[in-house]
Structure formats: structure tokens, C-alpha cells
Amino acid sequence: MHHTQDRPARRRRLHARILVAGCTAGAVLLTAAGAHAETGGAEARTSLAVQAAETVERVTGTSDLVPGTPLGGGATRAEVTTETSAARITAPATADGAVEFAYGTDVLRLTLPGSAASQATAGANGTVVYPGAGEDIDLAVQPNRDGVRTLVTLKDADAPTEYRFPLGLPADAATEVLEDGSILVSRGEEYLGTFDAPWAKDARGEAVPTEYRVEGGALIQTVRPGPGTAFPVVADPAWFIPIAIVAGRLLLTQGVKSISRHAAQRMAQRGISQEMVARTVKTGKKTKGKSPGTWKYTTGKVWVVVNKAGNVVSVGRN
Incomplete structure (x- = not known):
């Protein structure tokens, strides 16, 4: 009788031990899988960042780049110095932040057309990349001796062809689109800087039609790939600041x-x-x-x- 009553209790204890063991093993497996996924995710992000940087550096080269130093929150700052002054170029922490150019008391901001989910990764040569910054695009920022390049990489034919960069100009500054497609930024008769004539190149190094316009306080670049365009396409709004090359001061x-x-x-x-x-x-x-x-x-x-x-x-x- 005692045996008969004891057997179900033993079965219940055995089932409980099996259940606990199963849950523990499952937790170990899940923890290991989570760690592997996290490691794999980090490795994948690094790989995408390296690929994004290599894509733009094949087009731009690296000889004029100025590597930056990390700031709090993921931003990066580079300094371009001359005999008398320095320009500070800050690449934002995320792809929806603003690239900032500060020289003297003047500050210009160019907001990137990307997503907050895409975080900055600084490469060894000075290129800061934002992989997956938007639908079928990567973004990159390259501080250099002349100013800074802000690059859009169109990964395939489904990528958008128009990119909006909201501008934050110094007080009383104005923009003017010149005959060659570049954009002059001035304050009265004072020259503050230039967005160089736009360019875009495909994977074969062939030029892709592109142009700027200024609309609603934003610099807008349109890129026009054709049927024969080889992707990825790299397009570049480049800002030249006077102090970076000594012209003004x-x-x-x-x-x-x-x-x-x-x-x-x-x-x-x-x-x-x-x-x-x-x-x-x-x-x-x-x-x-x-x-x-x-x-x-x-x-x-x-x-x-x-x-x-x-x-x-x-x-x-x-």
C-alpha cells in the first residue's frame, strides 16, 4: 500500500527533475545562441562597415583624409589646421544627425538623409560610415584637408534617386547655384565656402548624371542612373571651407x-x-x-x- 502510494510521488519528482533539467539545458542553449547571435551581429556590422568604407574609398582615395578622434555618444571630430587657425569637422553618431563644420565663429550644419538606427563606424583611414542608413543606401563622411565629403552609396536600382540634406547656415548667409552646378555660400561680399559641383560614379567608374538644387532650406541632390549603370553608385556633396586651405585667414x-x-x-x-x-x-x-x-x-x-x-x-x- 505504501509502495503503491509512493510510486506516483516518485514519478512526479522524476518528471519535475526532467522538467528542471530540460529548462536549464534550454536556458544554456538559448544563452549560447544569444551570445553567438550577438557576436555574429557585431561581426556582420563590422563587415558591412568595412565594405561601405571600401566602396567609397575606391572612388575618392584616401590620401587627403584627416582621421578624427571619438567623442562621447559615438560622434567623431577631425581638425584641419593651418598656420593661423583650425577648422573642426564633426561626423554625427547616427545617420540622421548633422555633419558640423566650425571655423572661427562660423558654423555650418548639413543634416544627413539617413536613419537613427544606423550608427557611425570610423575606419582606419578617416572615413566614417553609416551602413544601412536608408533603404538600399549607405552613407559616409570624409573629413579632408579641403573640408568634408558627404557620400551616398546607392546599392542597387531600387535605391532612391533624390537625397535631402537640410542646411543650417551661419546668420545672414545665403546660397547661390552657379553655372557649373556648384553652390556658393556667402554673407554679403564675404565668401564662406562652396559645395563643389556634384558628381556620381558607378561601379565601373563611369559618371552618372547628378545635380543640386536648394529648396526649403535644404540641399537636394538628384542622381539619375540609367539602364547601363553598374551598381553600387557613389554620389558626393563636398563642402570646401576657406580656412581649411588658408584662403581666408x-x-x-x-x-x-x-x-x-x-x-x-x-x-x-x-x-x-x-x-x-x-x-x-x-x-x-x-x-x-x-x-x-x-x-x-x-x-x-x-x-x-x-x-x-x-x-x-x-x-x-x-
């Missing part, structure tokens, strides 16, 4: 105070860099200009005209 050492809007337009149209202007004023042959009170500086390739107020008023190629 370093020219003060040569008695030059600023670059006029007219001169900045000519620089963009004629492919004359800020460094070329600085070098010409510093080392070129000095003669009287055609207009009263102006001086002309000439090297083998470039000429620069400076007025008596210390403004670069015109530039050209010989």
Missing part, C-alpha cells in the same frame, strides 16, 4: 582680408582652388592691376587681383 599674412563673391564664383567655374589663390598671392609676380588701387599677382598658371581694401576681387587662369 592665412592670406591675412599677405594683406588679404577676404575673397569676394565674384572671385569665389570664378574660382568655382575655372577650377581654381583656395590653395592656388593663397600660393599665387604669396609667391606670384606683383604688378599694378587694370582698375585703380588694385594689384595683380601672377604665377605660371593663375592670376589673382586684390584691391586696396585687401579683398580678392577676381581670379583667372593664364
Whole structure:
């Protein structure tokens, strides 16, 4: 009788031990699988970041890049220094943040057209990438000696073809689209910087049609892949800041105070860099200009005209 009553109790205890053992084993398996998935996820993210950086660096190269240092929260900051000042370029922590360019008291912000879910990964060469920043796209930010490039990689034909970069300009600054497609940013007659003429290249290095417009306080880039376009396509809004290459402040050492809007337009149209202007004023042959009170500086390739107020008023190629 005692045996008969004891047998069900033993069965219940055995079932309980089996259940506990099963749950424990399951928990161990789940923990191991979770750890593997987490490790695998990290490895996958690293692989995607490396691939995204390699894609843009094949197009842009790396020789002019300026690696940054990590900031709190995942952002990265690079500094481009000259003899007199420094420009600070900050790449945001996520793909919906703003790239910030600060030089002197001027700050310009360009908000990226991506998702907050895509986090920044800084590469060894200085490229900061945002894999999976949007539907079928990656984003990248490249601080460099001239300013900063903000790159969109269209992974395939399903990627959007229009990208909106909201602008935060210094007070009283205005934009103007020039004949070559570049965008001049100025404040009165003071030249603050330029978004260089847009470009896009496919996987074969072939040019893909692209253009800018400014609308509703945003820089909008449209990319137009065709039937023969090889993906991925890399497109680039590039911002050039005067201080990064000495044009504004370093020219003060040569008695030059600023670059006029007219001169900045000519620089963009004629492919004359800020460094070329600085070098010409510093080392070129000095003669009287055609207009009263102006001086002309000439090297083998470039000429620069400076007025008596210390403004670069015109530039050209010989």
C-alpha cells in the first residue's frame, strides 16, 4: 500500500527533475545562441562597415583624409589646421544627425538623409560610415584637408534617386547655384565656402548624371542612373571651407582680408582652388592691376587681383 502510494510521488519528482533539467539545458542553449547571435551581429556590422568604407574609398582615395578622434555618444571630430587657425569637422553618431563644420565663429550644419538606427563606424583611414542608413543606401563622411565629403552609396536600382540634406547656415548667409552646378555660400561680399559641383560614379567608374538644387532650406541632390549603370553608385556633396586651405585667414599674412563673391564664383567655374589663390598671392609676380588701387599677382598658371581694401576681387587662369 505504501509502495503503491509512493510510486506516483516518485514519478512526479522524476518528471519535475526532467522538467528542471530540460529548462536549464534550454536556458544554456538559448544563452549560447544569444551570445553567438550577438557576436555574429557585431561581426556582420563590422563587415558591412568595412565594405561601405571600401566602396567609397575606391572612388575618392584616401590620401587627403584627416582621421578624427571619438567623442562621447559615438560622434567623431577631425581638425584641419593651418598656420593661423583650425577648422573642426564633426561626423554625427547616427545617420540622421548633422555633419558640423566650425571655423572661427562660423558654423555650418548639413543634416544627413539617413536613419537613427544606423550608427557611425570610423575606419582606419578617416572615413566614417553609416551602413544601412536608408533603404538600399549607405552613407559616409570624409573629413579632408579641403573640408568634408558627404557620400551616398546607392546599392542597387531600387535605391532612391533624390537625397535631402537640410542646411543650417551661419546668420545672414545665403546660397547661390552657379553655372557649373556648384553652390556658393556667402554673407554679403564675404565668401564662406562652396559645395563643389556634384558628381556620381558607378561601379565601373563611369559618371552618372547628378545635380543640386536648394529648396526649403535644404540641399537636394538628384542622381539619375540609367539602364547601363553598374551598381553600387557613389554620389558626393563636398563642402570646401576657406580656412581649411588658408584662403581666408592665412592670406591675412599677405594683406588679404577676404575673397569676394565674384572671385569665389570664378574660382568655382575655372577650377581654381583656395590653395592656388593663397600660393599665387604669396609667391606670384606683383604688378599694378587694370582698375585703380588694385594689384595683380601672377604665377605660371593663375592670376589673382586684390584691391586696396585687401579683398580678392577676381581670379583667372593664364
